[in-house]
Amino acid sequence: MKYPELEKVAITNNTCLTLRVRGHLIKPRLANQIIHTYSVQRLRTEIHAAYPDGSVIVEPLPSEEVENESQDTTQSIADLGVSHAVEKRLIKAGINTIEALTAMTAQDVIDIKGIAECSLQEIEEALTKMNLSLQEAGNE
Known part of the structure; x- marks a missing residue:
C-alpha cells in the first residue's frame, strides 16, 4: 500500500496566543511556521473553523521552495x-x-x-x- 506524501505548509499566527497545530507549537505573531501534513485542504478547513476571522492562515508551499530555504540574509x-x-x-x-x-x-x-x-x-x-x-x- 502506498501512503500519500506529506505536503509542506506555512502557518501564520496573527493571534496573541500560542497554538498547537498537529503537534507543533505556533508562537503568537509568528509568520510562516512550516509544518508537514497529509492534507492541506483538511488542515485549512480545520484552521478556518477554529479561526474564522482569518487570524490564522495556512498556505501550501511548493516543495522546491522549502528545500531551497536557507538562512540567507537577503531574505525579505x-x-x-x-x-x-x-x-x-x-x-x-x-x-x-x-x-x-x-x-x-x-x-x-x-x-x-x-x-x-x-x-x-x-x-x-x-x-x-x-x-x-x-x-x-x-x-x-
Missing part, C-alpha cells in the same frame, strides 16, 4: 517572523531585507519611528532564532 523582512506592526514599520523605514536590518545597530533600529524597546527585543529574538544579530555599536 517578512521572513523574519516579527509582528505585523513591527514588520510594517521596518518596511516603511525602507528596511526590506534581513541583510539591511543586520547592518543596523540597536540604536539605529530604535531611531525608526514607531519602534520602541519591546519591538527591538522582538526583532533581536527573531534574529537570534536565525543565528543573526544586529551590529554592535561602533562596528558599523
